[in-house]
Amino acid sequence: MSYKSDIEIAMGAKMERISVIGERLGLSEDEMDFYGKYKAKLSLDILNKPSTKKDGKLILVTSINPTPPGEGKSTVSVGLGQAFQRMRKNAVIALREPSLGPVFGMKGGATGGGFAQVVPMEDINLHFTGDFHAITAANNLLCASIDNHIHHGNLLDIDPRRILFKRVMDINDRALRHIIVGIGGKTNGFLREDGFMITVASEIMAILCLSLDLEDLKERLGRILIAYTFDGQPVYCKDLKVHGAMTMLLKEAIKPNLVQTLENTPAIIHGGPVANIAHGCNSILATKMALKLGDYAITEAGFGADLGAEKFFDIKCRFGGLAPDCVVVVATIRALKHHGGVAKDQWNVPDVAALSKGVSNLRKQVENVKKFGVPVVVAINKFVSDSEKEIQFLKEFCSSFNVPIALCDVWEKRR
């Protein structure tokens, strides 16, 4: 049996016009700005309009410590949304936007996989609705303003050796990691060391994802610590009076984007701060929008539960006033065997002994999440190579410490 690639499946998707998806969620045309036929930006006014519907239940998808290829959190999230919909429940998925970079690299996009994907995949993976470009522009406007300020007399007394805020680009560009700028004499300003990060690592990305509205965004942008003076005093973005212009550049980017899954379940894709240096979740506004529009809002947090879920609870939930109703901890049998000491090339070989060692990772992650006082369920993202014995072992293991387990074959199964 041969499997279709993610791209083949995505290309064959029977999408509905995004206006139809929006209408099904009760949105008027005024509340949506279309970007082509299958993407729309959602007005922030939606969040404040009176509604007979209560906010939905919030479901967080997290995972054990992941192996390099990932354990399929996005896939399970998308699959879970589709499953609710098949059960005729009103579910809305809220996920991160992928970076432009990976499209041309080796990592898969962040749009799910198999028969559990969000579409239009290509658009989402390319420019989408321009959010990352807007963040790049706002970030680099601030950088240009810093150098410009120093060039024009440096009234703030910024020490060019202690500028913390770096330029960004939405592409992995090794040569720009560490650069020297300002070469070429007096008209080109002052020399200094600088570097480009990828856009998802921009502090502005993190800020956008934690902001509650445009005013809050502007306030937060103003508070960015950009440098120290020669006397060691902090210099903030607002000292350069550039946060207003930056906010203007982000006025569309702050609006969550509506797309759909392969099965036409609504999905809100918005924001993408990296999980290792920032908090790694989609925007608070996207999650709030999913809660407002759906009866079940499914969202995820980057990396394993010990990193991603903790940041989700400690940062995103506090800033956003969110309270999850359930946490799904995704695991794969191959990853648990990996944690049990099995080499990569043996992941597909049934090995209950290794599995029994690796499950300690799952147990600990579940225990940790339980401390937040939220119900937990384990989802096994099933691979065709998983053996019956291994599955049986896992079920018994979960039963033994009283956590429900569910097999999840959303990647493999179509309608």
Place this chain on the structure above:
Amino acid sequence: MSYKSDIEIAMGAKMERISVIGERLGLSEDEMDFYGKYKAKLSLDILNKPSTKKDGKLILVTSINPTPPGEGKSTVSVGLGQAFQRMRKNAVIALREPSLGPVFGMKGGATGGGFAQVVPMEDINLHFTGDFHAITAANNLLCASIDNHIHHGNLLDIDPRRILFKRVMDINDRALRHIIVGIGGKTNGFLREDGFMITVASEIMAILCLSLDLEDLKERLGRILIAYTFDGQPVYCKDLKVHGAMTMLLKEAIKPNLVQTLENTPAIIHGGPVANIAHGCNSILATKMALKLGDYAITEAGFGADLGAEKFFDIKCRFGGLAPDCVVVVATIRALKHHGGVAKDQWNVPDVAALSKGVSNLRKQVENVKKFGVPVVVAINKFVSDSEKEIQFLKEFCSSFNVPIALCDVWEKRR
């Protein structure tokens, strides 16, 4: 009497939904991709669909040698389109997109002025439909590929000191003009001198504006000369096999954008190569679209006629198979006085003597344009400070060498 600023006028515009503007041009919803309510990208299929309508007349707006503030070519172009519409003629305007940079700088946008503007001004001046971001991304993908190629063994033997293709950013960033990249040891690649230009100066901008379709675009991208080898042999973009990915990044950017004027005249705004180093016109596709959809297509060329109109005829018309039916040479009385030797602070003082010296510039530009065998008309972009005597002098001057003249008060007059 006090005048409203351009922004105040633009903010007060009574725009129609872009879908309405499109329908009036005979476009179906499938032929348009909406970007919000007042912008749309036009399908390239429109150019090839059978039509009962003949292509429109092509009117090129150019000017005398401009003074620093410009003589108002865009304003005259927009005003001309609005005038045709008031006369119940089907006119479509085709102009360049403005750069993101100027918004925060001192130069005015390129969206016309006064009561002759295209709208939504703010959107057009900010991210618009993302064309410049896509060009930036494609440009910088190529740059990253060059450095990446050198880093991974440099099979093509590229001399890092002779790389011609530079990175770009859609912002004026002095500090990035001359930089050193690749610092930081082996993992960051090889050091070399580089620099960022503004996006409108990217060769990809020029290419996009000269391409006839996606295939042609890809072909042209492949032919970009990016560097020389250590042996002095040329290296082309296609040698890196990255032109396919670059084309994918530009697949939406190649589509012309439909907006409207303050009086709801359709305007196609697309592409913006700088006029001093590239050819300085909007895209061939935008002009062809205006010809296909309108009975009168009004377009412009950057700088004075000796630079912009010549490039228009010699480059854009040849590549695009275009043949203008009429050329409008814009002049202002203050600019002609400037050419007659009047200092900037005296531009508003009536001075027929200076004017009579300065008109030699107008005469020469008109003579030059006439050599292309196209009818010429002079448009005087009227300022409130122009005196009757000066206007009378100009009329007689034009009459004396048989070129029609028209006073143009589109900036000042509302409906």
Place this chain on the structure above:
Amino acid sequence: MSYKSDIEIAMGAKMERISVIGERLGLSEDEMDFYGKYKAKLSLDILNKPSTKKDGKLILVTSINPTPPGEGKSTVSVGLGQAFQRMRKNAVIALREPSLGPVFGMKGGATGGGFAQVVPMEDINLHFTGDFHAITAANNLLCASIDNHIHHGNLLDIDPRRILFKRVMDINDRALRHIIVGIGGKTNGFLREDGFMITVASEIMAILCLSLDLEDLKERLGRILIAYTFDGQPVYCKDLKVHGAMTMLLKEAIKPNLVQTLENTPAIIHGGPVANIAHGCNSILATKMALKLGDYAITEAGFGADLGAEKFFDIKCRFGGLAPDCVVVVATIRALKHHGGVAKDQWNVPDVAALSKGVSNLRKQVENVKKFGVPVVVAINKFVSDSEKEIQFLKEFCSSFNVPIALCDVWEKRR
């Protein structure tokens, strides 16, 4: 009572012509090259000439772990030489040359102190006989050759990111620590990161001090590892065929320099590799020359015995075939109190309790040196603030583990 400064004492020295000092050592005029009236370079032929005299006894001066101002190894070495001479013994001192840098900085020169100095101090501290300039020139010739090789086709396939050999300058120049070279286009070669070290840190300094003759020097220069190829293969100096020219630049620098102490005791000052990254002793040739010409050759090794004396035994003695007859371990009471926990501003206050704790440092250093099978004597470099009780304690302490101790007031006492 007020003390003269080192400079005042040195300026007042009654030096003898260096020709007189040389003659007293049995040297002919042909065996000396004079550099002014008080410095001479000694011909290497001296080492090979037949002599009725046996080689002298070799005395190594080392110390406990030093405090920042140093414990006075050089002062004790010089004083010891002068003491031998007063006893009408034929002693020759062999010390390191000081760096040019410190003259203008805060650290004292390395020419001893008080009434135990080598002179002419100013000459020795400035250009002396040009040895460090020659090393600088040889070092930088190699560097220029590396960049030149890469510029002219790089036949050796040197990876410019993996060049190990750095430029040097005989001055502390902060701004040159980390630089980028080769900027300015094709004619200026390839960009790369580089840096300047101080000359005493040059590998060539270490090599010069370990070489047995000019041929050996050339051979060792050729073996310098300068870089790696793109394939990770080592590239040596001799691959560039520049070691011959480097040797020519060093043909005078390899010859030991003869000067005198304040009491006209002959002193051979030659070579100065830093003790933290190299072996920190004067040249093997200088020590051999002192052994050849004197009945007692007194030399020293940088830092404490655990670093300097170990390197002296393990590196210099092995390469040079040397075998010390006695080791002097210098200590000061203030340093031992420092090791016993006393703060700097209390060093002058008598404190036997602290001293009794700090002596463990002295004990361990002496024990370590004894493992080399050489007789050890402790020299207390006396300060005017040392109390009788402290001195008495130290004497008893040394007696308790059977190591002779000597009070040393060479700094203070004149003839």
Place this chain on the structure above:
Amino acid sequence: MSYKSDIEIAMGAKMERISVIGERLGLSEDEMDFYGKYKAKLSLDILNKPSTKKDGKLILVTSINPTPPGEGKSTVSVGLGQAFQRMRKNAVIALREPSLGPVFGMKGGATGGGFAQVVPMEDINLHFTGDFHAITAANNLLCASIDNHIHHGNLLDIDPRRILFKRVMDINDRALRHIIVGIGGKTNGFLREDGFMITVASEIMAILCLSLDLEDLKERLGRILIAYTFDGQPVYCKDLKVHGAMTMLLKEAIKPNLVQTLENTPAIIHGGPVANIAHGCNSILATKMALKLGDYAITEAGFGADLGAEKFFDIKCRFGGLAPDCVVVVATIRALKHHGGVAKDQWNVPDVAALSKGVSNLRKQVENVKKFGVPVVVAINKFVSDSEKEIQFLKEFCSSFNVPIALCDVWEKRR
């Protein structure tokens, strides 16, 4: 017939001890500092000691516009000195010191050629008496002080983009021409563009050669313009208070160096400012010393008479109070043919026609020099390829405008 190379001839020289040469000039041992056996530095006191002898006659050797290999000014100068001596006249030659660089490059040293050389050639071409090393050290001490000043608070408000004074190295090092310094964060100071010149191009070299004594040198060093402030005000060396230390570094370098020719004629070799950017003559002190000690002082000026001799008269003579008694204009027949249009590979072919065209260069140079009111003689530096007809033509030509001519075969002829 085969010719010995310059090196072979120099190696075979029968040098006298420099003490003997000095004694013959009436110098006591106190007035000389020996640097080995064949070099001595001369005390500046010599210039001021009472003497029964009047100052000698000053003869300047200059040339027509030179061809790339040079026309042999140094060779003629040395030969002229030797010729005087053979005539039992007391002549002293004063020439420039050669740069260390050329030794390893293709250009010949500046020590004359054939049988008209100064010796010991190798020493003179290598470190000589350390003058250039001292200039390098003083130059780079100033540079380090500038960066150090900026690092420590920049009280003088120096604009790091407008520092005029560059580092130097006595080697041609392409990679150092344009560099960036100060990389590596706060502890390494501020980034700025800098570059290394060769030592002979240092302003300190020019200053040393124009100074009349140590006090004058210090004064001149203090007046070096090193940078501009942010406000465009000049900053001088003395503002950094480093000119005293620089002077100390130059206290030996200021003393002229005594060597000898192959025929033991005394030669004073001192200073070597480049002729294209500085004045291109040996030091004023060296020329004064030659006048003091000899009855005939023979010196030269770099490049052709229109550049070198003019600078000699306008700069060196004025600052030094010198007045030449005779000027020798050196020409070669091959160079005159070159000026007459003959290609390099035909220089050896007799061609009177070309010669008759090229002599206009000689005529103009002679005319120019005559304007200084000094007697002129033309010296033809003879090559074995010169034909009798050509020589005859030249003689008649010089006779025709009343300038004496002399054939000069000093290169070829031995005693």
